Amino acid sequence: MKLNHWWQELRSSFWFVPAAIVLSAVVLATVLITVDATVDLRAVERWPLLFGAGAAGARGLLTSVAGSMITVAGVVFSITLVAISLTSSEYSSRVIRNFMRDRVNQVVLGVFVGIFAYCLVVLRTIRGGGEGGFVPSLAVLAGLILAFVGIAFLIYFIHHISMSIQASNIIARAAQETLSAVDHLFPGELAEDEDENVDGDLATSLANQPWSVVPARHTGYIESVDADALLDAARERGTILRMERGIGEFVVEGAPLVSLLAPGDPDDETTAGLNAAYVVSRQRMVEADAAYGIRQIVDIAMKALSPGINDTTTAVMCVDYLTAILVRLAARRIGPSHGLDQGELRVIARGPSFESLLAKAFDQIRQNAAGNVAIMSRMIDALQTIAGMTAGPGRRRVLRNQVQWIADLAERTIGSPYDLARFERRLAHVLEAMEAMEADKR
Incomplete structure (x- = not known):
């Protein structure tokens, strides 16, 4: 779990991939120089126009390439910062991490800095006739080729950055990350007649028992939890452990993190061990927190409204991609999976539900869509689509509640009788379709 946290941090950094490329460029330069020094290359004599640059010419070529590459690297970095700033102000600061994780941006910056490092290494080995005379012809030719590679990367980078700041691509990228998280976190299918409240009822029945609180030792967002470690801790102590905070929630140092079904305060060893099962960070991560991916798209919609x-138009696109995410969630088993040891309850888990994820996706958009017929119409269409993919009567009930809340908002805020009548016709069609779906499910 810790390694995964560090790996995700490295993926989101602007230094890891460029540093790896620079190291590779230095290794390449060293290998080619060694080949030039130890192997008698007949190609140098056969194609003198290609390999036959003297010491002065080789120095001039590599100096020009190195100077231009480090200049372009600065320009690329500046363009990336401008794109990040523009995206943050126009859409949401939550999507900045997606730009930093963009592999193209990292590789392009690394390529230019790597070519600069390559040229520096080769330059220091070139000696004129009075200094012993050594020109690594193969390494110099590789430097020229790398210069053309840098030009190709620059052209592609300009195309890529102009595409990546478009609203459709930003929303689609956030949605794709969220869909991947949904597939990873909620792989199980929910049966049509399965009761999602069974686990909740089990946890409620123990609410009045004596619980000892384990406080958190760090302040921040819970990024991930080692469920196996919590289960082992509960099994070793022969008790039941209850999570007080789940993934994506904010915890304050000293506040309850977990509770043990046992009287008295836990000792320092127990507190340290249970805190070690949590990764607390300054920000949330989509990979273990699908709700955060939904939060990113909702923030973009809020800014657009x-x-x-x-x-x-941007808000409508956000509703469309939220629909795709909720359709994926509609038939999945989402509730927290409690830890069992040979059929005996050991860990009362804490996690999202379909109702909570639906609320995160649509509540704030609905609250800020007063009088906007286009958004409200698209939202009821989305709810109809989700209802067609939903397993379980409880989920269809919360979808109908959302439709009713949108209908109430429309009645209060749409001033034009024509627009209101048109919306009500659409609403009647949606309600009729949802009732037909309900009848088919029976």
Whole structure:
């Protein structure tokens, strides 16, 4: 779990991939120089125009390439920062991490800095006739080829950055990461007649028992939890452990993190061991927290609906991609999976539910869509689509509740009788379709 946390941090950094490319460039330069020094290359004599640059010419070529590459690297870095700043102000600061994780941006920056490092290593080995005379012709030719590679990367980077700041691509990238997280976190299918409240009822029945609280030792967002470690801790102590905070929630140092079904305060060893099962970070990560991926798209929709921007089209796209995520969730088993030891309850887990994820996706958009017929119409269409993929009567009930809340908002805020009548016709069609679905499920 710790290694995964560090790996995700490395993936999101602007130094790891460029540093690896620079190291590879230095190794390449060293290998080619060694080959030039130890192997008698007949190709140098056969193609003098290609390999036959003298010491002065080789120095001039590599100096020009090195100078231009480090200049372009600075330009690329500046363009990336401008794109990040623009995206943060226009859409949401939550998507900055997606730009930093973008492999193209990392590789392009690494390529230019790597070519610069390559040229420096080769330059220091070139000697004129009075210094013993050594020109690594193969390494110099490779430097020229790398210069053309850098030009190709620059052209592609300009195309890539211009595409990546478009609203559709930003939303689609966030949605794709969320869908991948959904597939990883919720692989199980929910049966049509399965009761999602069984686990909740089991936890409620123990609420009045004596619990000892284990406080958190760090402040931040819970990034991931080692469920096996919690299960082992409960098994060793022969008790039941209850998670007080789940993935994606904010915990304050000294606040309850977990509770043990036992009287008295836990000792320092128990507190340290249970805290070690949690990774607490300054920010949430989509890989273990699908709700955070939904939060990113909702933030973009909120910014689009703000009076200062008033971009209904972008908000509609957000609703469309949220629909795709909720359709994927509609038939999945989402509730927290309690830890069992040979059929005996050991860990009362804490996690999201379909109802909570649906609320995170649509509540704030609905609250900020007052009078916006396009958004409200698209939302009820989305709920109809989700209802067609939903397993379980409980989920269809919360979907109907969302439709009713949107209908109430429309009745209060749509001023035009024509627009209201058109919306009500659409609403009647959606409700009729959902009732037909309900009848088919029976």
